[in-house]
Amino acid sequence: MESQIVLDTFIKETGGYVASQLEACTRCGMCAEACHFYQATGNPEYAPVWKIELLKRAYEQRFTLVGKAKLLLGIDKSITDTDIADFSKIVYEACTMCNKCSMVCPMGIQLGPLIHEVRSGFSEAGVVPADLMAAVEKQVEEGSPLGVTDDVYESRLEWVADEWEVELPMDVKGADTLVIFSSIEIMKFPENIAAIAKILNAAGENWTLSKKAREVVNFGFYEGNEERTIMFLQRVFDGAIELGVKKIVVTECGHAYDALRWTSYNLMDVPKGIEITHIVGLIGDYLRTGKIKLKEGAFNDGVVTFHDACKIQRRGGHIKEPREILHVLSPDAFKEMSPSHEESICCGGGGGVIAIKEADPIRYAAFGLKIDQMEKIGATTVVMSCSNCRLQFTDCVQHFNLDVKVAGLSQMVADALVE
Template structure:
């Protein structure tokens, strides 16, 4: 059910640890909630600060939200591998968990593949209409900003944004990140090409999970390096943990010193008190 072995107990233990370590409330298994927040095992095991960042943002916005041990893993390897029976099980878990708490919204974390699997394939795989809205975390941030729930201090320094293929080009949520960054990033610089035509991180289509494709990933990432450096931006931000993991591995292999930052973490670091 989870590609990195994140069992229900591991999830509960990690959330308890993160909550204590960062002194932030991370609700788990509330009886009722307006928003069900899902996580990816890459985030929980590799980039746990992104889970803390989401919690800070939802709490800041005053949302009634929860994570559920009944349905938490956003990554759907059934969809990725073409196993329809597994794909349906994963969709059913999230759907049942959302229905159990009465959620009106299910939020997909910084995971491009998970967004497409639930947002665009979920109802078709399940065979019925989903009784809640499915949105990517960037779409939630943009909505919260429009509604005045998300209040941030501007971020100094220049920034460019890497569009995850599955969120932007395939998922259609290209504008959401830019709506967030407008007025937040004081010096925002688009890559060329950008948006729906932005270059892949190098790990798309399951390539990130293939050890034998490491050289291919690194070669592809050289193009991304050139695009980032052309902007002259100090900060590289994205909203997909798979992209982040792929780019982190490639930059270390190639000796590139740019850190790939999570959009959610950057926003959480600049919340107004």
């Protein structure tokens, strides 16, 4: 039964965008070597091309003469419930939607977005790993996958304001900028909240937080469920409309940035006149325009490197800003990993993977590639602008007992602020 729902969803989603790219695939298999999960495990089922196999089969069997003939002759099989269960594990547990594969594909096929379509079909049929689904449901009910309810939000922010002696404006009507944190920051990296608040205050930004729009994370987007993606986005926009802001700033969260900045416009009516940006872009602007001053060489010891997040750098475009910042903070210590920038290797924890306990072994295996990269340049500090990456790095550094400091970019900027 599930297979029918999946099939119907695939067919519904297949327009020219999906079809033309599925048609372009030459089955060369080059994408496999671009995938950190394949590289780390050698499991051919983790090849990106295999992750879109069912989408391809559905397309061929529904829309092409050859596909219909193949089905009739028994060369191809129709999609079964067993297929769905098998592939669900592959596309949710062994894909971070980092889209590195699209860069290697000689045809330039956007495999990441296509795998997102596959997830959509699975989510409609309810064949989603239980751990991920539990987090989604928690976000539906409580407003946050990590249990940041209204009360938790308020008490947590109060504590941050006290602990770091920082002003956190809440629900200020007429503010220019609405800043929305991810629950990862609220629960696991509260120092990030203090840091970002300090930067915004130093730059003289007229900003506010919102009780309504208190969670930027979008687990519906991880799941690939359009309805829930919109539901969570709407909460954010409702908060923004209520306060009449001109700008929404996504803090250090990658998937949320992808959902808000690059996806929402095609899913729903985004309130007009609101610019959506990422905190790294904002800090970059502050630095360029002189709104904030940083102590040069504030972190100039050891080897400092930057990990590019798939959703903020490769698929967000904020590649230059972190470098500009780090060239001020760590002029001598800064060293690039190879490959980096848009070609960066994924942390292995994004796309909801870190939320799925069953995926732990391959998540750790994929991080092995990051360890190699860091060891090659002798990195002592690794900086990033995504809390999800940071969660993965922090967890893995502990798991592998590595001697590397994991740092958030905003926090380093805040620590180096010159009044």
